[in-house]
Amino acid sequence: MCTVCGLPKELCICEEVAKEQQRIIVKVDTRKYKKEVTVIEGLNPSEINLQELTSYLKSKFACGGTIKDNVIELQGNHKNRMKNVLIQKGFSPEQIKV
Numbered sequence: 001m002c003t004v005c006g007l008p009k010e011l012c013i014c015e016e017v018a019k020e021q022q023r024i025i026v027k028v029d030t031r032k033y034k035k036e037v038t039v040i041e042g043l044n045p046s047e048i049n050l051q052e053l054t055s056y057l058k059s060k061f062a063c064g065g066t067i068k069d070n071v072i073e074l075q076g077n078h079k080n081r082m083k084n085v086l087i088q089k090g091f092s093p094e095q096i097k098v
């Protein structure tokens with residue numbers, strides 16, 4: 001039996017849910033005046049220092065950035081390089097969806 005949901009192990013999806021929750025999603029959004037921002041979602045603020053990570057990414061990409069509701073937004077499109085930079089920062093490649 002799973003101690004979290006009380007279901008037998010073969011029916012339990014808690015572990016998958018936890019993994020899903022840890023998934024980091026990198027995407028590019030277009031804001032007003034067609035400005036592109038790179039958005040990093042799915043970061044767990046209790047595990048990751050978002051302030052520190054944002055500062056790191058801002059200097060790495062030489063751009064501005066903010067944190068809104070535990071989502072990091074960086075000015076410009078950094079989608080191509082983001083995954084490698086996050087991996088260098090200690091995230092596992094399987095965790096990151098670009």
Ligand SMILES: [Zn+2]
Pocket residue numbers: 002003004005006007012013014015
């Ligand atoms: Zn469970």
